[in-house]
Amino acid sequence: MLLKRLTEAYGVSGDEGDIRDILKEELSGHADEVYTDALGNLFFRKGKGRGPKVMLAAHMDEIGLIVVGFEKSGLLRVHKVGGIDDRVLVSKPVVVGKNKVPGVIGAKAVHLQKPSERKKAIKIENLYIDLGVRSQDEAEKLVSLGDYVSLSAKTREAGDNCLIGKAFDDRVGCAILAELFKEDFDLDITAVFTVQEEVGLRGSGVAAYSIHPDVAIVVESTSASDVVGTKDASHVTTLGGGPAITLMDASYIAPQVIIDLFVQTAEKLGIPHQFRRLTTSGTDAGKIAQTHAGILTGLVSVPCRYIHSPASIININDVQNTSRLVKGVLNVIAEGGLTLETTTEKIK
Amino acid sequence: MKQLLKKLSEAYGPSGREEQVGRMIRDELKDYVDEIYTDNTGNLYAVKKGTGAKIMVAAHMDEIGVIVTFVEEKGFLRFSNVGGVNPHILLGQRMVFANGTIGTIGMEKLDDIKKLTLEKLYIDIGAKDREEAVAKVKVGDIATYNRDVVEAGNRIIGKAMDNRAGCAVLIKAMQELTKTDNEIYAVFTAQEEVGLRGSRTASYRLNPDLGFAVDVTLVGDTPEAPTMDVSLGKGPTVKVKDASVICHPKVKEMLESLAEKENIPYQLEVLIAGGTDAGAIHLSREGIPSGVISIPCRYVHTPGEMVDLDDMANAVRLLTLFLSQPLNMQEIFPCYLS
Amino acid sequence: MWNKVQVSPKNWGLSDLDIKRFLKDICEAPGVSGYEHHVAKVIKAAFCQFCDEVRQDRLGNVVFYKKGTGESNRPRILLAAHMDEIGLMVTKVEEGGFLRFTAVGGIDPRTIVGQEVILYGKETLAGVIGAKPPHLTDDEERGKGHKIEDLHIDVGLPEDQVRKLAAPGTLAVIRRELIELAGNSIAAKALDDRAGIAVLLTCLDELERLQHSADVYAVATVQEEVGVRGAAVATYGVVPDIGIAVDVTHGEMPGVPEHDVSYIGKGPALTLGPNIHPKVGKELVRLAKEYRIPYQIEVTPGVTGTDARAIQVTRGGIATGLVSIPLRYMHTSVELLDLDDIKQAGRLLAHFIAAVDHEFVEGLPCY
Structure with a gap:
């Protein structure tokens, strides 16, 4: 299981080599182009398509x-x-x-x-x-x-379709994007596995700069605090509640078109979903959205209890539903379902 | 000016949701500019074409607010901040959402008011339960202060003077600007209050010769105010420095000498905390010489922000004159060292 | 925008005395963040004899270009040392002509009480930093450090004259001449990071005697102390293959764990960590060993507080290194270091530049 391999491997920010190796092995056969940059971001590109140029991003590094x-x-x-x-x-x-x-x-x-x-x-x-x-x-x-x-920690199955392990943040994002990248979309897609997210969102901005996509989708892992002693309003996300769509965090505010795209796709496909109910802490999405003259960016996360500890828990249904949602969104984009153009009026 | 400011101040436009203000500004400017467009960060550009210097002037149109993070079973809305809002100032405020839904901010039982945090507050929109509440307001919806503008002599009190006052000044300047060879980009920026985000992507897009921001600034003329030589009513300020930018010395000097020459009252501003769009603009690409004209404003980030109409009129004069003058970039910024 | 430099024939390198004299000149020159033009002139005068072209960008970064010997498509190496220093800026003229001020960059207000200052107003004014005297304060107050709001600058002039000469925005620096200490040690203000500027100069001098195929862009950057602002735009403009920041780092002192400091006089500190490209870090260490240049390893777990932070994430990402001079009492007017560390750092950088070829540059994005 790719997710198990990825989470058990070691890849602290600045030292992501082992994760790169696993992903290269996994995806090189599926890409038209594979390359790395001066910081160590790993890029896989494939497809043409008439639609917008898409960047998919998940960070490889862990604390x-x-x-x-x-x-x-x-x-x-x-x-x-x-x-x-x-x-x-x-x-x-x-x-x-x-x-x-x-x-x-x-x-x-x-x-x-x-x-x-x-x-x-x-x-x-x-x-x-x-x-x-x-x-x-x-x-x-x-x-x-x-x-x-x-x-160091092993990844094991536990409870009701859950996994216990370390570094789900953000190897779960890496695993989801790696599996999706193997599928075919009528799009020019670059999947980037970024470095150094945990030390200040360092990798994603330069990656977005060199790709210069029309739209970017970031798959992350986020805190689920639905545990004893925490009030409902402070749960951030609920384990098993489906992919968490971010509306706003410390680095990013989701544009309305992006919220509509994710929510409508989830509803159409009957995918359970939730909003991330916390606005602090920054993500690669914020960096990417601020690159060049602004890049339309979406952010969806897999809920994770006890995040940033070697014994955290995720739910496999959430992983699958996040993957389904991103796939659905990519299909909508391929079909021209996302309006990229902004209004221009020539007055004189 | 008064009418324009009232309209803009009362409009709804928190960071990331600036469309309503944007439409209003578009209507004000459509007869005065060559081109109007928007981008996917939410900025609105109004362009006067020209062959001279390319100048970007930014005034952010977003205001602070609160974003709903959770709807309780009993219909109360929990929220987080969008930009710099203070729980003590929020308490008891009337808030409005994009669709016009209005609520009031209440507080959990609290023994010590000093311990008030955003988590202790909620918005009550009069809903009986969750079902009734979510029919009007959803998680992710953003509310701003609901407050009408009032006149207090020559001074105006209202919400979001930060920075609709700056927007009004820039609109007026664009309307009054008739003869100039310069190519002027008035950019009504989005998401300034959450980290100068609109101006960052806009300045990258435009890569202008010169950058300006028109924003409000704090004052030092109220009881036990911060140490600052800026007073309400003594003219717009020419910024020297804040936490986000050290204005280009040459741009600062040009503004000062223009004000002196034209007899426009002005003040020099050193703002200890806080930033403005010029902070993002001047670091764009290979660097853009940038300056700031500020409108003194009391009680910033409260629903009772106060500005002076004369300060605004003088800001319009200063900005209009600056933008109309011929500017030879080679002469203004020769290599210091050659 | 490049200006050709008129190079006069030269047949000398930098002696210890030359470096000390150069440091005295640049440390005593004012150059508070955002207002570096004065120190820039002094720096230019010294650097021009070692480079081919010079330009200044719109934020004030000065870029000295030294052409490499490579035929075409030469590797591009950027060296960055910041020329700005921390300082004080007037915020308000109080009744009686006392000047309230804020800090430009990080200043510990406790280190400036009782210092003389030079105020760069319409005229240059001498002044002192005053505070309420101890006789008028109680024990509790004396136990606390001064806050910047408690202090003022006194230039001994009546209020109306002060208002004319020193409006809000006027800059001031602590008055301090370079102090020669025992051995090779000196103390001065602004050695952070004029020491780095001196490293760049010694490096360019060393390069006169070495073959280097790479083009070198030595940059005296602006506004580092207020958030590594200059290096970001300078790097965007130069588009280097490799960027190396040269800055100062904390020297050893009582009360600080050994693993958090470097030793003064034991060679430049070479940084490792996420902010540094692993191959650049390793190559610096390798060359230090090869040329018997003393060095120390410094590990920074995240981003560094230097120009390297900005350089690394410019455009599509730049392979970045960091070389630091150990220094005590950072951000005070008595910053102390050993000149030998500067020379060794200059030598190391020169050998690094000479060793960079196509193959090395092409290997940088290969992980």
């Missing part, structure tokens, strides 16, 4: 850590890459660097902490990676400064 120093004892000092809650990190297994050296995230044992310490969150400054080595020399033989550190 993680990076080695910034060594203790004499051989423990590694790390900083966070992307937005991680420090409290999630303690006692997690990791792999470090190109050679995937295994390690664990350690902290002072609770027995040795003062009562006042025990009540506090354990900050990254008080965490370290333990490779099981006894000295800095030994550690330096295994890893180097600047090596990326990824949380």
Whole structure:
């Protein structure tokens, strides 16, 4: 299963090589053109079609850590890459660097902490990676400064058609687009698997610049907070509630034509769908929409509980329905169902 | 001016949903320009063709608002902010949606008013339950303040003076601008309040020789105001700097000397926090020398924003004169170093 | 828009003394973000002898072009060091002629109390930064740092004259002459990032004695301190294959973990992380080893706070590197560094440029 392979692979922002390799292997036979750019974005292009030029985007990178120093004892000092809650990190297994050296995230044992310490969150400054080595020399033989550190976790099936695992944000988007790209649409399509979304939406803007599409669709994963102790109004999305269409986030406001396109397509095809009920946090959609003289961009996400942790949950129905919705939207675009032209009046 | 400002201020146009204001502006300008068009960010362009310098003047037409994120079973609407809205100012406000539905903002029981956040507030549109509510308002619909304009002497109070006052100034300038060789692009930009988004794509599209923004600015003449040498009624300002842009020194000087020469009252503005469209324009492509003319405005981002009609009239004069003068770009921006 | 440079024959390189003198000239020249024209002139005078053409773009970035020896389709390398410095800007003239001000760029108000300033109004004025004296404050107040709103500039003139000479928008900088310290150390204002400018100059000088097929665009950028603004438009204009930012980084000091700093005098810091193209980062390290240039590795987990941030995401994406000079007391008037680090960084960049060929550039987008 592609999604399992993609999520179990390691690809912290700036170090997306393994994900690129999987996708290249998976899609090269289906594309007319495959290339990468100076940042590492991976592009697959195919098709002609008379319709608008379409960009599909999902980001390959995941949050993680990076080695910034060594203790004499051989423990590694790390900083966070992307937005991680420090409290999630303690006692997690990791792999470090190109050679995937295994390690664990350690902290002072609770027995040795003062009562006042025990009540506090354990900050990254008080965490370290333990490779099981006894000295800095030994550690330096295994890893180097600047090596990326990824949380490691298996992807497993669980509950009622759910998956447990890490990095669904946004490997689920990658998997959906990879599968869709294999199908035929009467369109000029470029699927881009972007880098460095988690460190400030770095990859998508330059990718959109070089493709210069007429319309872009971003497939993301977003928070589902439909859990005990959270009020209905704060659920953001509901697990199993279908693809979540974004109306507005910190980087983006959906144009009315795009909302209509997604909602009407979902209704026509009988696909359950929901709106993302949170307006904070930015996405690649915002960057793409602001490229060149403005690119019409849509954003749809798979709900994910406990996002940005190595034990998150998604629902397989949501994945399938998101895929169906994007496919439906692409067909509508191919049939000329999206008005791209804006009004021009020549007065004199 | 008064009539135009009233019409624009009372119009509905939060960030991302500016079409109603756009149509109004189009009607005002259609007899005065050569071309009008829109783009997919939501900007409206009104163009006077010419052979001289290519100048873009941006006035954002969007206003702040709130976006519905959830409809409760009992019909109350939960919302989030569109742009910089403050929960304390929202409390008790009357809000209006695009389709005219009006509601009032209520608050959950709260022991300490200092702890008021947007999450504690909701809009009540008088619906009995969810079913009745969603017949009028859906998740994703955006509401703005519902507030009529009032006159207070020579000053006008209303919502969205930020930046319909700027729109009014730019409309008037385009109407009064008769003789010029310059090619003028009046761009009524979208989504300024959420991050200068319309002006970013518009300036990329146009790649002008010179960029301007016409916007409102804060003042320092009210009790315990921020430290700022700008007063209401002492003329439009020539911006030096804000958080988004350091205006091109040459453009700033040209505006200053024109105002001096024509005896137009003006003030110099250093705004500590906040930005404007020029912030996006000047960084477009290889860089665009940009300046800003601001209209002093009290109580920005409240439903009681106050501007002075003389400041606006003087802003129109300054802008019109600037745009009408012949501008030789090679002379104005020779390589400093050659 | 390019201006040919009149090159006079030269038969000398930069000595230690030359670099120190150049740094004194540029550090003492004013160039607050957005108003860099003065320091730009000083920089141009020194750079022109080492380059073929120069131009200034519409935001004020100065681009020095040095042609490569390649036949055609030469690789294009951009080097960026920002010439702007942090400063103060008048917001209001108060009664009595006291000037209220805001910061241009990041200034810790606690470091400017009791400093002399130079105010660039209609005339250049001498002034001091004043605050309420300790005698009139209580213990609690004295325990707190000054906020920028608490401070004012006093130029010792009556209000009406101050209004004429120093309108809102007038700029000021801390008055500070370059201080020579023990060994190769110096302290000055604006070494962030005039040190980077000096690195660019030493690099161009080194290149006189090396073969390089690549074209070099050494850019003194503007407005870095207010949000890496100049580098974005300069890179858009140059369209380089590789962009390398040269800036300063934090030197070691008590109370800061070792892994968060670099050591002064131990060579330039080479950054690794998502902001840096892995092949550019590795090549810099390789060449430092090959030419026995001391260096240190600095790891930045996300975007860096330098021109590299803007360069990388220009147009369709640029392979980016970052070379930094370790420096203590950043954003104060006593920024301190070791001149040797500047020279070593200049040498390293020159060797990097000389090593760049077609094959290297073509490999950059191949992951």
